[in-house]
Amino acid sequence: MPAYMFLLFDEESWHDDVTEESWQQAMVEHAAFSAAVAAAGATILGGEALERSSTATVVRRGDGTVAPVVTDGPFIETKEALGGFYIVEARDLDHALTLAAACPAGTVEVRPVLDTSGESPA
Amino acid sequence: MRLTREIDLAEECAQDAFVQALTSWVDRVPEVPAAWLTTVAKRRAFDAIRRSATLKRRLPDLLVDDDEHPEASDPLRLIFTCCHPAIAVPSQVALTLRLVVGLTTTEVASSLLISESTAAARITRAKRKIAAASIPFSMPEPAQLRDRLDAVLTVIQLLFTTGHTGRGAALWRRERTARALSLGRVLADLLPDESEVLGLLAAMVLAEARGEARVDADGEMVLLAEQDRDLWNVAVARVGLDLAAKALDLGVVRKSGIGRFAIQAAIAGLHTTASSADATDWRQIATMYDALLDRWPSPVVALNRAAARSLAPGADLAAVLRDDLSPLRADPHLADYSYLPATAADVLRRLGRLPEAAAEYERALALTQSDAERRFLQRRLREISAPPAP
Numbered sequence: 001m002p003a004y005m006f007l008l009f010d011e012e013s014w015h016d017d018v019t020e021e022s023w024q025q026a027m028v029e030h031a032a033f034s035a036a037v038a039a040a041g042a043t044i045l046g047g048e049a050l051e052r053s054s055t056a057t058v059v060r061r062g063d064g065t066v067a068p069v070v071t072d073g074p075f076i077e078t079k080e081a082l083g084g085f086y087i088v089e090a091r092d093l094d095h096a097l098t099l100a101a102a103c104p105a106g107t108v109e110v111r112p113v114l115d116t117s118g119e120s121p122a
Numbered sequence: 123m124r125l126t127r128e129i130d131l132a133e134e135c136a137q138d139a140f141v142q143a144l145t146s147w148v149d150r151v152p153e154v155p156a157a158w159l160t161t162v163a164k165r166r167a168f169d170a171i172r173r174s175a176t177l178k179r180r181l182p183d184l185l186v187d188d189d190e191h192p193e194a195s196d197p198l199r200l201i202f203t204c205c206h207p208a209i210a211v212p213s214q215v216a217l218t219l220r221l222v223v224g225l226t227t228t229e230v231a232s233s234l235l236i237s238e239s240t241a242a243a244r245i246t247r248a249k250r251k252i253a254a255a256s257i258p259f260s261m262p263e264p265a266q267l268r269d270r271l272d273a274v275l276t277v278i279q280l281l282f283t284t285g286h287t288g289r290g291a292a293l294w295r296r297e298r299t300a301r302a303l304s305l306g307r308v309l310a311d312l313l314p315d316e317s318e319v320l321g322l323l324a325a326m327v328l329a330e331a332r333g334e335a336r337v338d339a340d341g342e343m344v345l346l347a348e349q350d351r352d353l354w355n356v357a358v359a360r361v362g363l364d365l366a367a368k369a370l371d372l373g374v375v376r377k378s379g380i381g382r383f384a385i386q387a388a389i390a391g392l393h394t395t396a397s398s399a400d401a402t403d404w405r406q407i408a409t410m411y412d413a414l415l416d417r418w419p420s421p422v423v424a425l426n427r428a429a430a431r432s433l434a435p436g437a438d439l440a441a442v443l444r445d446d447l448s449p450l451r452a453d454p455h456l457a458d459y460s461y462l463p464a465t466a467a468d469v470l471r472r473l474g475r476l477p478e479a480a481a482e483y484e485r486a487l488a489l490t491q492s493d494a495e496r497r498f499l500q501r502r503l504r505e506i507s508a509p510p511a512p
Contacts, residue, residue, distance in 0.1 A: 002255075002256040091258070092256045092257065092258035093206075093208060093255045093256050093257045093258065094257070094258050094260070094262075094263075095258075097208075110255075112254050112255045112256065
């Protein structure tokens, strides 16, 4: 079965206003998402919440002639930043898209995972 | 007998219904244009069993015998798959023309007014997306059906258009217009309350109704203004007018108002209910093209509006040339479109500016793909080049 990465994008102001209640609410929403995935006959293969983008460090490898450059970043232009991900195994794209619509995030990018199992492509 | 003279009660009703629906639309303040996509509207629950029974009933008409490519035996599933929202819209259209209709890449390019390499790239991109993302080969769920519709309607219309005015020897490729009509009817069965679906079908049916008059006994193209309207199929026109009326009635109550296909049905209806070319309400038609351009800002629509404006009695032809046609010359989409110079040629001819008209007819001749149209343009060129009779 094909697998898809769900990249979850949200406004990061959420981190500034987090309370015990808002955190619990998020947990409830993600638990509901899990249940929806299982009920739909799909499987969550993995997933994590991420610390906010200001905690990130960027390593640029370049062409290999100089050492990789390490900096603060990334400095995102958009309001929404990557806040977490899931890897979901689903029947097909439509199946995955129905689940993405139930995923608790402002925007979800649904990216097919490259099949490296060695079987010939469909 | 002419359409309006020998008319019986049923036909009169069809005409009345159409005129009423049209008036009801025209009297309202035009809606602010939104996207072409239909809006979410309340609709009755869709019976999946009924849907599959409809498909099974219709499939025998649509089946293509091809054991090696089973997906080709279900054009409707294929068309919705090709028009999946995960695929960029221009690629949806190109892929559907290629896979569902079976046009060559060259034919796809010419019907979309794009280069062959662009057409090939769009088709490849779409196929890769379907494979890589595992887009399923299936009809959308009822909740998604309407949103998936606009691209499908675009493609069916393109199919009809390429059959209505074919490349090469045959002006009217009936197996292609028949296929478009068939697809249109299946959609209308599935979505009988959808204004745009009925609008497209109405426009196609009305064009078919007028079909016999388009070509004369010698196989030469006959302009709408010169057609023998006795050859128009009254029964088919009645069906088309009914559909157009329904499309308009459904369209006026939509949140987004009348859509582009319902407007095209209205324009087709106005032509078809005119008892003669002179009785055609060109001013009304030009106003409808304003509305159409509003919802569908395409240079081809702008060109059609210019043509309608030029045909209105007392039209200021110089203004049409200057304000409507000249700006379109700069549009790259129309660079290879024969109808632009053909329209300019006609306007210049009627203005008496014959050398310029001749140059435009030459341009149109260089661009046209249709033999019948080529012969027509050559006739016009001869007419304006001939020395005046003594």
